[in-house]
Amino acid sequence: MTVKHLSVEYDKVNERGTFSPGDTLSGKVTVVTSKEIKVQSLVVKAKGKAKVSWCEQEGQATVIHSNKKKYFNFEHIILQDKKKGDGSEIISPGRNVYPFNFVIPDTDMPSSYKGRWGTITYSLRAQLTQSVWLVQKTKTEFPFLTKSEFPFASKSEMIIIGLKEQQHATRITFYGSGRITMNVTSEKMGLKQGEAMGISVEVINGSARTVTPKFYLCEKQTFVAQSKRMVHTNDIFCGTGDSVPAETSRTVTKILSIPPQLPPTFFNCCMMKLEYRLKVTLAAPLIRDPEIKLPLVILLGSPKPLQQKPKRSIWFRKLPG
Template sequence: MSSMKDLNVTFETINEDGSYSEGNTIVGTVSFRLTKEVKVKSLSVKAKGDVKAEWTEGTGYFQITHTAKRRYFKVKEYLIAKNGTVLPKGVHTFRFGLKIPEGSMPSSFKGVYGKIVYMFEAKMSRSWWRPSKVKKKINFISKTFQQFWEVMVNTALTRAINVIFGKCTVTSRCETISVVAKICNSSSKNTRPKFKLEQKTVFRCNESTKKWVMNLFKEVGETISPNSERTVSCQLKIPDDAISTIHNCEIISVEYYIKVLNNFLVTSHPLRNKTIYPKIIRTKIKINK
C-alpha cells in the first residue's frame, strides 16, 4: 500500500473566472500526506499548452486519417531536486510559481474534431514505485481578443428583398446583441425574416480542412406584407457556454456569424413551380469571454 496519500494541487486565482493568459504566473501549492518516513526522488510541477485536430475520411482501403498538432509551450519546475530527500511522516505543502510565456496563443477549446488544451501536472517520483501524478486543466483565455469590437454590416440586395443592417457592438458571452434590419419587401408575397447566430469551426491539417457549423440561436420575425418596408429587430443573446473567437491558431479557428434570411418565395410557372432560395445576409462578430 502506498505511503503517499491525498496528492492535491491548489491554484491561487488571479481572475474571478479562474482564467490565465499569456505572461501570467500560475501560483499555488502542492500538498500530500505521508503515512511514514519516505525518500522522495523528486517532486516537480509543469504546465503546457497543446493543440490537436484529427478526423477520418473515406472507408476501408480508401480511409485516410488527418492529424495536425502543435505544442505552444512547456515550463517545468522542481520543488524537490532530482537527487532526492527524505520527508518525515505527516502533511507536506510546497509552493510553486510557473510563468506562462508571452506571445499570442489561442484560448482553451474543445470541439468535435480537435481541442486546444492547457494542462498543469504535479508529479512525485520514488524508488520502486510508479510516479504519483495529479493533473488539472488550465482555463486559458487569450489576451488577443480581450477587447470590444464594433462590426459594420454591409447593405445587401436580393431580387425581391432589400435588407439593411445597422451597427452592432459585440462585447462578451452572456450578453445580448440588438440586431436591427430594415427590410423592403418588393415582392408579391409575404415574408418573415429569420435571425440566426451560428458558430463556425474550421479544423486544418496541411491542405485539408473540416468544417463544423452549429446554430446557437434562432428567431423568426414578424410578417412583412408585399410591397412594403419595415424595420424589424431581434434581441440575440450570446449563450453562456459560447467560447471565445479563435483567430490566432493555424490548426483550429472559431468564428461567429449573425445571419438574416427571408423565407422561400414560390412563384407560378407554366411547367413547374419555381423556388427562389432564401437570400442570406451575414456578418462576422467576435465573442470574448
C-alpha cells in the first residue's frame, strides 16, 4: 500500500476535552505515503446525529423500528482535482499534515450519549479518494456537551426550583396483623455527577419479621421511533442499611454517591431521554419487598482541577428522623 497512514485529530479547547454549541472545532488530517501519489480528493467532514434502532417480533415477522436526526453535517475540501476524476492533485512522499476548522452551530443540541437502543454521536471523518476503487477512510468521535444548564426541564421553572427542595415519601405495608411504616427523606432532588447526599429512612416495624433497607439508583432510558416506544431500565445497587428487628423502630441514614461517569439526566432529544429515580426497599424473608421511589435529577458535574487533594469526609445537612 502506498498510503501508510491516514488519521484525523482535533485540538482540545478545554480541560474536559469537550465541545459545545458555538465552539470552533479545529484539527488536522495526517497522510503518510511511501511515494508521490495522485488523488481525486481529500475531504474532512464534521457530523452530529442521533439514531435509535431496535427489533420487535410481530407475529412471525421481525420488524425493525428506527429513526435518526442530523444536527449538523459539514464538509471541508482539503484537496480536489481540477477536473473530476483526472487525479490532478499530488500528495508528496512522507508525512503530510493538513489543518482544518469548523464552527459548531450555536443551537440547542443534546450531549453525546450511548444507550441501550440509541446513540447521540459527534464525529470527524476524513476520506482520501485516489480512484473509484481505491478509497480510504478514518473516523474519530469527539465528546459534546449541551449548552443547556437544565436539558431536562422542558422550560418548566417548577422542575428547576424543585432541584434544591427536600424530597419525602411514606409507604405503609401490612403483614398479617402487623404494620410496617417506612418514611424516606432525601436532601434534594438535583445532584451533580460525583456529588453525595444523605438519605434518611425511618422504619416503624410493627410486624413479626426483621426488615432491612436496601438502596438503589434506578436508570430509565426511553427511545422513540415510528410512533413506537421502547424502555430500558437498570437498577444500580448502592448498599444496605442496618436491619430493623420485629416490633422496633429505627432511623437509618445512608450516603448516596453519584458515580462521576454516570450520564446526566436529559430530555432535549426528540428520540430518546434519560431519567433517574432513588429507590428504597425493605427486604424481609418470605414477603414481597415494599419500595419507595423518589425523583432524582443528575446534573453535569464540574471538571476536577489538575491537582486536587482528596477530601477526608463528606458533610451533609442533618435530615429529620
